[in-house]
Amino acid sequence: xxxxxxxAVRGDLSLGVDVGGTNTxxxxxxxxxxxxxxxxxxxxxxxxxGIRAAIAAVLETLGGRRAEVRRVMMGTTHATNAIVGRxxxxxxxxxxxxxxxxxxxxxLTGWPRDLRDSVLAGAAVLPGGHMVDGMxxxxxxxxxxxxxxDGLEGPVDAVAVCGIFSPSFPEQEAQVAEIVRARxxxxxxxxxxxxxxxxxxxxxxxxxxxxxxxxxIARGVTDALLTxxxxxxxxxxxxxxxxxxxxxxxxxxAARHPVLTIGSGPANSIRGAAFLSGAENAIVVDVGGTTSxxxxxxxxxxxxxxxxxxxxxxRTNFRMPDILSIGVGGGTRVDPATGRLGPDSVxxxxxxMALAFGGDTATLTDAAVHTGRAGGAPxxxxxxxxxxxxxxxxxxxxxxxxxxxxxxxxxxxxxxxxLVVVGGGGFLVPDDLxxxxxxxxxxxxxxxxxxxxxxxxxxxxxxxxxxxxxxxxAVAKASQAAxxxxxxxxxxxxxxxxxxxLETPVSYSTQQTIRVSVKAAGxxxxxxxxxxxxxxxx
Amino acid sequence: MTRHITxxxxxxxxxxxxxxxxxGGGAVTTSQFGVAAALxxxxxxxxxxxxELTPDDAVIVMAGIGAPTVxxxxxxxxxxxxTLLREMERASGRRITxxxxxxxGGTNGVGPVGWAAQxxxxxxxxxxxxxxxxxxxxxxxNVAGVxxxxxxxxxxxxxxxxxxxxxxxxxxxxxxxxxxxxGSLCLGASMLxxxxxxxxxxxxxxxxxxxxxxxxxxxQDPVAALSRTLDASVLVNGKIVDVSRRTEGxxxxxxxxxxxxGAERDRLLRVELQNENLVVLEDGEVLxxxxxxxxxxxxxxxxxxxxxxxxxxxRVSVLAWACDPLWRTERGLEIAGPPAFGYDIPYVPFExxxxxxxxxxxxxxxxxxGATA
Numbered sequence: 001x002x003x004x005x006x007x008a009v010r011g012d013l014s015l016g017v018d019v020g021g022t023n024t025x026x027x028x029x030x031x032x033x034x035x036x037x038x039x040x041x042x043x044x045x046x047x048x049x050g051i052r053a054a055i056a057a058v059l060e061t062l063g064g065r066r067a068e069v070r071r072v073m074m075g076t077t078h079a080t081n082a083i084v085g086r087x088x089x090x091x092x093x094x095x096x097x098x099x100x101x102x103x104x105x106x107x108l109t110g111w112p113r114d115l116r117d118s119v120l121a122g123a124a125v126l127p128g129g130h131m132v133d134g135m136x137x138x139x140x141x142x143x144x145x146x147x148x149x150d151g152l153e154g155p156v157d158a159v160a161v162c163g164i165f166s167p168s169f170p171e172q173e174a175q176v177a178e179i180v181r182a183r184x185x186x187x188x189x190x191x192x193x194x195x196x197x198x199x200x201x202x203x204x205x206x207x208x209x210x211x212x213x214x215x216x217i218a219r220g221v222t223d224a225l226l227t228x229x230x231x232x233x234x235x236x237x238x239x240x241x242x243x244x245x246x247x248x249x250x251x252x253x254a255a256r257h258p259v260l261t262i263g264s265g266p267a268n269s270i271r272g273a274a275f276l277s278g279a280e281n282a283i284v285v286d287v288g289g290t291t292s293x294x295x296x297x298x299x300x301x302x303x304x305x306x307x308x309x310x311x312x313x314x315r316t317n318f319r320m321p322d323i324l325s326i327g328v329g330g331g332t333r334v335d336p337a338t339g340r341l342g343p344d345s346v347x348x349x350x351x352x353m354a355l356a357f358g359g360d361t362a363t364l365t366d367a368a369v370h371t372g373r374a375g376g377a378p379x380x381x382x383x384x385x386x387x388x389x390x391x392x393x394x395x396x397x398x399x400x401x402x403x404x405x406x407x408x409x410x411x412x413x414x415x416x417x418x419l420v421v422v423g424g425g426g427f428l429v430p431d432d433l434x435x436x437x438x439x440x441x442x443x444x445x446x447x448x449x450x451x452x453x454x455x456x457x458x459x460x461x462x463x464x465x466x467x468x469x470x471x472x473x474a475v476a477k478a479s480q481a482a483x484x485x486x487x488x489x490x491x492x493x494x495x496x497x498x499x500x501x502l503e504t505p506v507s508y509s510t511q512q513t514i515r516v517s518v519k520a521a522g523x524x525x526x527x528x529x530x531x532x533x534x535x536x537x538x
Numbered sequence: 539m540t541r542h543i544t545x546x547x548x549x550x551x552x553x554x555x556x557x558x559x560x561x562g563g564g565a566v567t568t569s570q571f572g573v574a575a576a577l578x579x580x581x582x583x584x585x586x587x588x589x590e591l592t593p594d595d596a597v598i599v600m601a602g603i604g605a606p607t608v609x610x611x612x613x614x615x616x617x618x619x620x621t622l623l624r625e626m627e628r629a630s631g632r633r634i635t636x637x638x639x640x641x642x643g644g645t646n647g648v649g650p651v652g653w654a655a656q657x658x659x660x661x662x663x664x665x666x667x668x669x670x671x672x673x674x675x676x677x678x679x680n681v682a683g684v685x686x687x688x689x690x691x692x693x694x695x696x697x698x699x700x701x702x703x704x705x706x707x708x709x710x711x712x713x714x715x716x717x718x719x720x721g722s723l724c725l726g727a728s729m730l731x732x733x734x735x736x737x738x739x740x741x742x743x744x745x746x747x748x749x750x751x752x753x754x755x756x757x758q759d760p761v762a763a764l765s766r767t768l769d770a771s772v773l774v775n776g777k778i779v780d781v782s783r784r785t786e787g788x789x790x791x792x793x794x795x796x797x798x799x800g801a802e803r804d805r806l807l808r809v810e811l812q813n814e815n816l817v818v819l820e821d822g823e824v825l826x827x828x829x830x831x832x833x834x835x836x837x838x839x840x841x842x843x844x845x846x847x848x849x850x851x852x853r854v855s856v857l858a859w860a861c862d863p864l865w866r867t868e869r870g871l872e873i874a875g876p877p878a879f880g881y882d883i884p885y886v887p888f889e890x891x892x893x894x895x896x897x898x899x900x901x902x903x904x905x906x907x908g909a910t911a
Contacts (some may be wrong), residue, residue, distance in 0.1 A: 101694035102613035110571035131721030132608050137695055164612050200610045202568060315567070408777070409851035515607065 013062070013069045015237070016454025017054060017225070018268060018447075019043060019076040024050035025450040026058045028069065033275070033455055037061035038447045047078065048224040055228050069234050071524065074225055075242035075268040075453040079258050082217045083312040086114060089213040090157030091121040092191075095145060095180075096205060097172060098129030098164035101137050107162075107205060112313040119213045121156045124148040128172050129164030132465060132513065137164060140172055142179055149183045156184065158212035162193035162205040167463045170194040189215050189256070196259060198463055199515065203317035210314065211259035218258035222251060240490060240524070244320050246271040246302045246452065247459030247521050250490040262311060263320040265449060269422065270295040270302040270321060272452030276442035277420040283410055283436065285403070286448070287425035289331040290345040292403065294324045296410050296417075300457075301499065301521070324406050328399045330425030334362040336384075339394030341402075355382050364399055367392040368427050400430055408435040422448045458492075459499070459521030460485025467513055474516050475501060482520035496522030542582035543651055543661065543748070548574040550751030555647030556842040557750055557764065557857075558743070560831050562814035563644015563670030564606045565844065568613065573652035580655040585663050586636055588741050595732040596632040597662050598623060600650050601640035603674070603691075603713060604723035606846075609645075612694060612723055619653040621692045622727040629688055629700050630729050638662040638730065640677060642743040643670025643814075644844075651744075661744060668740035668862045669831050671874060672813045674713055675706040678862075679730065681870045682738035686728045689713070693720030740862045760840025761855045770859035771890050773818060773825060774798050774807050775837055778852045794834070794848050796856060807856060809834065811845045816879050818858065826858040827881065829865035829874045830888040833857050860888055 012031040017024065020043060028037040039057035044050040051074075059066045082088050094107040107123040108116050126145060127138040149159075161176045163169075170192075177190040191212035197204035222241075229239060241254035244263035254261065266286075273284045274297040286293045296303040302321035309320045331345040331354070346353040346361055353359035355366040362384075367373075370382040370392045384392070411417050419436035421429045422445030431439045444451065462481030466474025479498050486496045500519035543551070552570040555563070577583070591597075600622065602614065627634055637654040639647050642665040654661045666677035679686050689701045689709060699716055703709040717724045730738065750767045757763035765772050776798040783792035791812050798805035807825070810817040815832040818825040826832055834843050837853040864870050866887055872878070875885045 098612070100615040100617055100696060103616040104614045104618075105568065105572050106575075109575060129612075131612065132605075133721065135721065137612075137721075199607070201613055202571070203610075405777075405853070409853075412850040 013065065014071045014073065014454045015055065015058065015069050015234075016450040016452070017051060017072065017074045018265065018449040018453055019047060019050065019074065019078060019221075020265060020449070021077060021081060024054045025447045026054035027444070027447050027450040027454055028058050028062060029451070029454045035444045035447075035451065038444055038450070040447060046224070047221060048227060051224055052228045052231070055232055059232055066233070069237050071240065072225070072229055072234060072237050073240045073242060073248055073453040073456060074221075075264040075449060076221060076261060077265040078221050078261075079214050079217055080262050080265075080311060082214065083115075083210060083262075083314070086118055086312070088217050088220070089119055090216045091155055092119055092209050092212040093121045093149070093152055093156045093159045094123040094205070094209055095148065095159065095161045095176060096123070096125045097127070097140065097162070097166070097176065098137050099125045099127050101129060101164055102201060105202060108209065109202065110315065111206070115312060115314065119209065121154060122148070122152045128176075129166075130169040130172075132165060134169060140175060145176055145179045146183055149180065156188060158189045158191060158215050159184070160191045160193070160205070160208045160212040162201065162208050164201060165199070166192070166194045167197075167199060167204075168465045191256075195257060197317045198517065200317045203315050206314050207259055207316040210311065210316065211257060214258035215255075218255050218261075222255055226251075238524075242268050242453045242456050245304055245459065245519075246321070246456055247486075248456045248490060248524065249458070250488075253489050259316075263323070264453075266293055266295060266323045267302045267321045268449040268452030268456070269293070270297050270452065271300070271456060272448035272450070273420045273422040273442065273445060274300065275455055276422075276444055276448060276451060277418065277440040278442075279418045279420060279440065282418045282420045282440075283407055284420045284422065285407075285429060287421065287423040287428050288329050289347050289350055289425065290327075290329045291325045292328045292406070292423075292425070292428070294326070294406050294410055295321050299499065322410070324410060326402055326406055328364065328402055328428060330363065330365045330428065332364040332399070334364060334367055334392060334395040336362045336388045336391050339391035339398070341395050341398050355384065362388065362392060364395065364428055365425070367396040367399075371396055373427060373430065396428075399428055400433065403429060404433055404435050407433065411435065422446065457521045458486055458490040458496075458524050459519060460487075460489050460491075461517060461519045463515060463517045465513055465515050471514060471516070474514070475518065478516050478518040479520065482518040486520040486522055490524050491520075491522035492525040496520055541585050541745070543577070543585055543744075544582040545574045545577040547748050548577065548648075548651075550755055551651065551744075551748050552648050552751065553754055553841065554747030554749070554751030555642060555644060556844070557754070557768070557833050557835070558647060558668070558747055558831070559643035559670045559842060559844065560814045560833050561811055561843070561845040562672065563641060563646060563844075564609060566645050566648050568610065569645045569648035569652070573648055573655075576652035576655040580658070583651060583654045584660045585744060586660045587663050588735055588739065591636075591662075591732040591735060593732055594633075595635045596630070597636045597638045597730040597732070597735060598626055598634045598659075598727050599638045599640050599666060599679075599730055600653060600725065600727045601646045602649060602723070603726050604717050608722040612721055614723075614725060615694045615696070616656075617696065618692045618694070618725045619656055621696065621698055622690050622725060623657055625690045625692075625698055625700055626688075626727055626729055629690065632729065632731070634659065634729070636660040636662045638739065639665040639744070640674070640726075641665055641667040641670050642740075642747055643667065646670070647744075647747060662735075662739075663744045664735070664739040664741045665743045666739060668743055668865070669829070670814055674710050674726070676874045676878070678740055678864055679728075679738045680706050681864055681867065681873055683869075684730065684734045684738045689726060689728050691716045691724050691726045693724045695720070737864075740864065754840040757840070761835060761837060761857075764835065764840055764857060768857065768859045769890050770831075770857040773856040773858050774802055774805055775800065775855045776802060776805070776807070776853075778848060778850055778854060781848050781850060792845070796854060799853070809856065810881070812879060813845065815845065817876065817881055817883070818856065824883055824886065826888045827876045827883060827885055828879060829861040829870065831859050831861060858888055859890055
């Protein structure tokens with residue numbers, strides 16, 4: 001292998017795609033992470049069309065350099081939309097290990113009935129599982145697993161397995177996966193809870209079942225992306241999916257863990273915006289037509305939520321960025337009489353309905369134009385009666401207050417964190433927002449999510465429970481598992497490192513125990529450039 | 539009129555129980571799902587007032603015991619309530635007719651309704667605390683001096699212990715040992731003879747939790763609805779500006795500082811907490827202390843925020859209201875007054891309607907330095 005570095009600008013382009021509900025964006029970054037092509041195309045019903053249009057547009061900009069695209073990374077809200085819309089979900093057989101414990105709460109307890117009916121192929125709570133100290137609750141009974149599988153009626157698209165304390169004692173779930181493969185064949189995928197979520201049985205089980213139900217959807221999206229990649233002659237490029245925490249998954253990992261893409265849209269936006277602004281630690285606000293979505297980036301990673309998250313009415317505890325959404329957007333209605341904000345928005349009809357565009361609906365955009373805050377568009381004007389003008393001013397003031405409250409809520413008291421503003425409604429955020437540090441408005445902020453996808457790292461997280469005395473050992477074990485998971489997700493084994501360690505004390509026991517949670521991440525291994533030597537990154 | 543609890547009441551019961559949890563008592567959501575499912579399956583349960591008990595009645599007093607962090611992962615067995623009932627009837631020789639919650643605050647205030655549905659028993663409209671407390675000794679039955687020398691414990695795999703302990707201190711010690719052996723989680727029960735119930739329980743707390751929950755969930759202004767229904771004072775509306783926690787002897791101790799917003803901008807309150815919110819201070823003066831009740835709620839939704847979920851920047855309202863008179867007796871304060879939690883301050887009964895500082899005991903606060911307003 002040659003150690004001679006090639007010029008960094010050649011042969012090492014990353015193409016990022018973000019498939020949202022409205023738009024499909026694409027960008028191309030060069031080896032120094034500079035945006036050299038970008039586009040915004042409408043998302044199509046079949047997904048493929050929008051991806052095709054977006055990728056074709058940026059490749060056209062690249063011209064002769066299209067052959068230098070080495071990596072394609074995608075972020076999408078497709079899985080989220082499938083759950084929320086109950087579309088295209090598979091039927092899942094659910095095996096919980098731990099009986100007689102947890103028999104008081106059958107699997108899928110608390111799910112909306114229609115979602116449960118469309119997903120559940122059958123469920124059983126069977127012997128197995130562990131106590132917090134590793135004591136088996138009961139012995140795994142392979143025959144009982146077999147009998148449950150034999151007794152299933154109707155089609156089964158996937159199997160979900162969730163054992164009590166399996167994140168700490170994972171072998172048993174893997175054993176059950178073997179039994180399932182032996183009975184149902186390798187064609188029925190098995191989703192294990194240890195790969196999906198943290199301690200919290202029902203939430204982790206829910207996420208595992210959703211993951212199993214999303215296999216078909218995931219295949220559809222990965223196939224769409226691969227089809228376009230092949231069509232466009234990018235067959236040599238490595239293809240990745242972005243996950244909730246702003247790190248990437250190799251395609252085969254993504255195909256097995258589709259639920260981990262559920263928060264990737266906002267995660268990419270946060271990472272991309274922070275990156276474009278140059279800030280390692282920042283608060284990011286993405287101001288759209290309907291909402292402002294705020295998140296925090298810490299050392300380049302989106303901060304994760306510690307609260308259980310609901311998706312489509314189902315409580316889950318998988319990794320999600322800590323996002324605060326508020327009803328402040330460019331299309332947010334303003335009551336011209338009182339100045340009351342929203343609650344609804346005119347959305348994509350802003351350009352016909354708002355006063356500034358000749359319509360008859362007062363919006364926050366009009367308030368910004370009226371007060372001269374809209375910047376950049378000097379020809380806009382809003383001609384209103386003084387009373388309406390006062391209402392608009394009041395509404396904008398309220399929007400600023402709301403943004404300020406949200407920034408304070410996310411900043412945990414650090415008033416010097418820069419505030420990165422992206423999105424079409426960014427002018428709603430004043431440069432002197434109290435509670436925020438410097439306000440940054442990076443170029444290409446409108447495609448921050450695709451940028452985020454294109455420059456993400458590969459990462460993995462693992463958990464351990466240990467005694468206070470055995471804390472160091474628990475951290476070491478969790479770190480090793482996290483590093484292995486990051487490498488499995490595509491990270492370069494030589495450059496992967498531990499980036500986060502969380503410790504939670506477990507009270508009310510004579511033996512003091514703690515739970516540690518470790519995250520590891522690293523740049524992607526350059527698997528896509530197998531016929532060329534490693535390329536130094538600027 | 540006899541009333542029943544239906545699955546429609548469960549969200550209100552859960553929200554109300556969280557309010558009475560005073561920051562502790564564990565998350566109510568999992569119980570909420572289980573109880574709603576049990577009521578759907580077995581039908582509504584009858585809620586009986588203390589005055590409706592006859593000499594033939596006997597009450598099983600139940601609670602889940604253990605580490606909340608374990609409780610979210612290792613959930614109870616469906617068999618445990620039946621096991622406890624069977625062993626308690628065998629050991630006591632009595633036929634049990636109703637279930638009472640040991641504590642109305644938090645998850646233990648919700649679960650017993652589902653257990654009653656499953657067991658075909660009534661629910662007694664009362665509990666042992668009127669709130670949440672961290673120890674099994676901190677119950678009204680102990681204040682009243684009703685002997686509780688018979689306890690049954692059951693773990694998730696089916697082990698059962700029938701204990702006859704000499705006093706509450708030994709009871710606490712043995713319960714802990716059994717809980718740890720069973721994976722830091724067990725279900726426990728004691729028994730109350732109908733004749734011993736009056737004066738040894740906090741009455742009306744189940745219907746009150748449901749009422750409070752309904753009022754809050756249906757309100758335009760949830761905080762005002764809570765204040766009205768609970769007869770509680772809103773001590774301050776503000777935002778959290780500091781949260782500090784430390785672990786001492788297996789318990790989480792800490793404090794949270796709330797800065798007033800709007801017209802109350804100049805105020806700074808500190809809430810001292812362990813598993814529950816225990817003492818509220820302003821300018822070095824004690825505004826409220828345990829056993830009176832203090833709950834931090836989300837200023838917008840009114841939902842109670844448990845101590846482990848308090849975060850910088852949250853908009854909160856601090857509610858305080860009076861405890862049951864039983865806790866204000868000499869014996870009640872000995873068991874659950876400020877000194878029982880390690881605070882060397884005199885107890886001054888909290889009276890609703892008082893929001894400004896100054897009326898509380900000025901001579902107190904020796905272990906706690908004043909808020910730095």
